[in-house]
Amino acid sequence: MSNLAMRRGLSAHRIGAMILRYWYLLLSSWPRLLELLYWPTLQVMTWGFLQTYVAQNASFFARAGGTLIGAVMLWDILLRGQLGFSISFLEEMWARNLGNLMMSPLRPIEFLISLMVMSLIRLAIGLVPMTILAIILFHFNVFSFGLPLIAFFCNLIFTSWSVGVFVSGLVLRNGLGAESIVWTLMFALMPLACVYYPVSVLPYWLQYVAWALPPTYVFEGMRALLIDHVFRADLMAAALLINAVLLMASFAAFLALLRSARRHGSLLGSGE
């Protein structure tokens, strides 16, 4: 047996093995691949046509071209990033494979890193056609954001991973009975993250809650860029700081929930 298996610390080999496992799974199922394209395409078309209609009838939206469709595309990074992470995790629960993984030398942090990489791969599969469609149909090029797009993307994907790590821990601890949280939790953030409207629309006291969420900074930053043509680096830095706290908290929560699952024997059944 190789000494490599006994090596302590992170192993790129094991992370690669898990990415390969999800890649094989993705390629083995055309409905899984189609699903990655279906919802983003539907989203961008619905909101794109709505924006076209509104722009023809409201001077503000005509001036602030792209705020709706831009928001849809950034929201999709947030939502699909989390779902890409969580669905790969759920595949292990559905396949009753978690026991095999937990009994292998794979470490929890390696497992989570592989899920993060898979969320990026799944996101890319969905976003590339969505981006092309937005250019062709609505003349909206998300890459016209320029370098700020990198800041937007990083902040959104970090938040999506935080939520993904946390809900995966919940499912690990509570079984597939908690699966619905995976599909719904991100939508709870939607009204507070002010995806389609500025924070000032919210009641004063709720604005404090909104500013506690990193995506709020991203969507405000996007509107500042599209409407005022200003890149708000301060907003991105604040979002990054909150994201760092959220990511660390989600990792700690996952490890605590994993320990609780071990205490309660949830890893043996991993059913409902």
Added chain:
Amino acid sequence: MAQNDAEVTRLTTADPSGAAAIDVSRLVKIYKKTRAVDDISFRIARGSITGLLGGNGAGKTTTIAMIMGLVLPTSGRVQVLGHPMPQESAQVLGRMNFESPYVDMPMRLTVRQNLTIFGKLYAVENLSARIAELASDLDLTDFLDRPNGKLSAGQKTRVALAKALINQPELLLLDEPTASLDPDTADWVREHLETYRKTHEATILLASHNMLEVERLCDRVIILKRGRIEDDDSPDGIMARYNRTTLEEVFLDVARGRAKEAGS
């Protein structure tokens, strides 16, 4: 029966090298108000095959899960290959493996893909050659490229066994390894396990309801009842103590609470 220190010492002497593959001491697992495992202690010598017997709910699966680190004990201590579990699991997980009816191999992936992934997780060197060797040994060659979900129950069990052997483990934990197999395949699997133990000097702990299997394979039998160790000896020793000719008869005596003819 709760074990005292003298009894633990007796079990230690069964492993003269003093380096037990598994060392379980005063292990307790309580789920809410149920004592699934109730103060058990035993040591398993390296290179031995030990059977864990008991009816449903006797605590076999929970005991094995605690040895693997999948379940945390309420109290007590587990050492595997000289390392405390789960604190030092990183040092031993690559040297052991398991098979259980409570877990599956991913169904959509082919046998080769599954073995490749687990081989990489266990950092197996010359992985393609190892997969080919296992496929040949376990008669899997013809369906290496078939999805796991399209295999028969017997074929799936052989694939699960191939996964359990991929890293040539020093310690193999098996929960009902021949359940759902026809007698011919089951016999063939047992033969393979015997050969593996001999050629690799591996330690095997298996939980089983199949008494013939335990009689044939095991050097030692630990009988659990309601989370406690009811008896612990060689198959012949146990059968002699109960004045029975098969372990099945002993099992029924234990399950129905009939007293031993000799011993206690």
